[in-house]
Amino acid sequence: MKPSDPQKKTRPNKRSSIASPHGYRGRFAPSPSGLLHFGSLVAALASFLDAKATIDAQGNSGKWLVRIEDIDPPREQLGASSEILHALDAFGLHWDEEVLYQSQQSQSYRELLADLQQQHLSYHCQCTRAAVKTLGGIYQGHCRDLNQPKENNAIRLINQQGIYQFTDIFQGQVLCNQSLAEEDFIIHRKDDLFAYQLAVVHDDIFQNITHVIRGCDLLEPTARQLSLFNTIGSQAPQYGHVPLAITEHGYKLSKQNKATAINKHHPQPMLLLALTFLGQKPPKSLIQGSVDEIITWGIRHWSRHKVPTTQQIAIT
Ligand code: GLU
Ligand code: ZN
Numbered sequence: 467m468k469p470s471d472p473q474k475k476t477r478p479n480k481r482s483s484i485a486s487p488h489g490y491r492g493r494f495a496p497s498p499s500g501l502l503h504f505g506s507l508v509a510a511l512a513s514f515l516d517a518k519a520t521i522d523a524q525g526n527s528g529k530w531l532v533r534i535e536d537i538d539p540p541r542e543q544l545g546a547s548s549e550i551l552h553a554l555d556a557f558g559l560h561w562d563e564e565v566l567y568q569s570q571q572s573q574s575y576r577e578l579l580a581d582l583q584q585q586h587l588s589y590h591c592q593c594t595r596a597a598v599k600t601l602g603g604i605y606q607g608h609c610r611d612l613n614q615p616k617e618n619n620a621i622r623l624i625n626q627q628g629i630y631q632f633t634d635i636f637q638g639q640v641l642c643n644q645s646l647a648e649e650d651f652i653i654h655r656k657d658d659l660f661a662y663q664l665a666v667v668h669d670d671i672f673q674n675i676t677h678v679i680r681g682c683d684l685l686e687p688t689a690r691q692l693s694l695f696n697t698i699g700s701q702a703p704q705y706g707h708v709p710l711a712i713t714e715h716g717y718k719l720s721k722q723n724k725a726t727a728i729n730k731h732h733p734q735p736m737l738l739l740a741l742t743f744l745g746q747k748p749p750k751s752l753i754q755g756s757v758d759e760i761i762t763w764g765i766r767h768w769s770r771h772k773v774p775t776t777q778q779i780a781i782t
């Protein structure tokens with residue numbers, strides 16, 4: 467799938483301060499639908515470095531958490547979670563707190579769904595994807611007042627906020643597709659699975675995440691996430707989206723197009739490539755260094771302003 471391409475204007479030139487009493491808390495949140503590839507390494511490294519290079523008034527660097535987003539069993543690849551964790555370790559990306567598995571959070575997601583329903587902020591919908599597609603691809607709120615039964619139906623959020631623009635740490639002012647951002651989107655699926663938007667916002671709140679650094683493939687979902695944060699009445703984190711690594715034909719790296727899994731037995735070259743991809747210009751001699759030396763260099767030299775502001779970069 468080709469990633470969407472929201473417009474952008476200028477980039478902010480000031481670092482934003484950390485307003486949270488918990489200090490900087492970042493996270494990397496892979497889905498175990500496959501192994502880490504170069505694109506996911508870039509997102510992991512960027513979120514790690516941004517956390518570790520941010521020092522608060524007490525002299526503490528940011529915390530970096532890992533969350534396994536395993537809420538879609540049919541798409542899960544056996545053993546991927548532990549492979550991902552081993553790979554992060556091998557690349558020197560050590561997390562600060564216990565790994566959170568979304569599959570353990572069902573009870574809490576259910577409570578959030580019940581709260582939203584009780585406040586009349588959601589409704590059941592029986593429209594099929596095909597039906598929505600025929601009507602132009604944007605859901606028009608057909609079932610909002612129809613009081614559909616809950617059996618075999620999805621749950622949609624009443625999207626009163628319709629937030630479609632935000633300031634991104636790397637991309638500056640981002641304008642998302644407004645009608646898509648205003649849609650009543652699905653928060654619980656017909657097949658009884660929790661939707662990504664619900665789980666991700668729930669857990670970013672649950673883990674007191676202050677900064678979400680990830681790839682530009684998630685620019686559009688950010689608008690929805692901001693609406694959900696607002697609906698819940700919770701302060702949203704700051705978002706920073708780094709360029710997405712794409713194939714020379716313009717497609718996102720994925721298992722399907724044979725993006726090579728990263729080699730955890732020989733991490734140095736890939737780490738340097740990822741730093742270079744992020745515009746950080748590591749010296750060539752660093753190739754002789756250990757993983758920890760490369761990571762230490764990365765933290766010391768991390769500069770948000772050097773990260774390219776393009777949304778995609780082809781790797782050949
Ligand atoms: N689990 C999502 C993915 O692997 C990323 C979630 C996020 O960073 O918000 O694409
Ligand atoms: Zn409907």
